[in-house]
Amino acid sequence: MAYNELEIRSIVEKFWGGSTSLEEEALLRQLAKEDALPDEFQGVAAYFEAMEDEPMLGESFDDEMLEKLSTSSTPIFSIQRLRPLFAAAAIVIAVLGGWYFFAQQDPGPVAEEYTEEEIQQAWIQTQEALRKMGAGMEKGQEHATVINKFNEASFAITNRDQ
Numbered sequence: 001m002a003y004n005e006l007e008i009r010s011i012v013e014k015f016w017g018g019s020t021s022l023e024e025e026a027l028l029r030q031l032a033k034e035d036a037l038p039d040e041f042q043g044v045a046a047y048f049e050a051m052e053d054e055p056m057l058g059e060s061f062d063d064e065m066l067e068k069l070s071t072s073s074t075p076i077f078s079i080q081r082l083r084p085l086f087a088a089a090a091i092v093i094a095v096l097g098g099w100y101f102f103a104q105q106d107p108g109p110v111a112e113e114y115t116e117e118e119i120q121q122a123w124i125q126t127q128e129a130l131r132k133m134g135a136g137m138e139k140g141q142e143h144a145t146v147i148n149k150f151n152e153a154s155f156a157i158t159n160r161d162q
Helices: 005-017 022-033 039-053 061-071 079-103 116-161
Strands: none
Touching: 005 022, 005 039, 022 039
């Protein structure tokens, strides 16, 4: 049966789009063998020519593979079976590592006894630091008040326009 170029073009476009039926592919394969494809479709002909060189699987391939898999006597190694063992090993390593780390710690120097004068000096320095922090917080409060006034004014202007 002779096909016009428009029909062949339609089938080739479907082929490259992956939507041809088996019959349409057989037709393209046959046309490529007979060298009946127009010159612009020689890419299809080259594709089918290259595919002829590829080995094809037989009809019984699936059945043969399923049979081999079902009768296989060799155990299949799975790392999934070893996951609990790996988890237990990780816990043991973590416990031993923690024990080793803390066992090696030096307790450090024994706490010293401070004199009354040193304690009084530390108290004065702490009070001074707290005063400086309080002064900084007061400045922050002043800035927050200014920002709050600006926010209230912006809100009043926005609501007035509505």
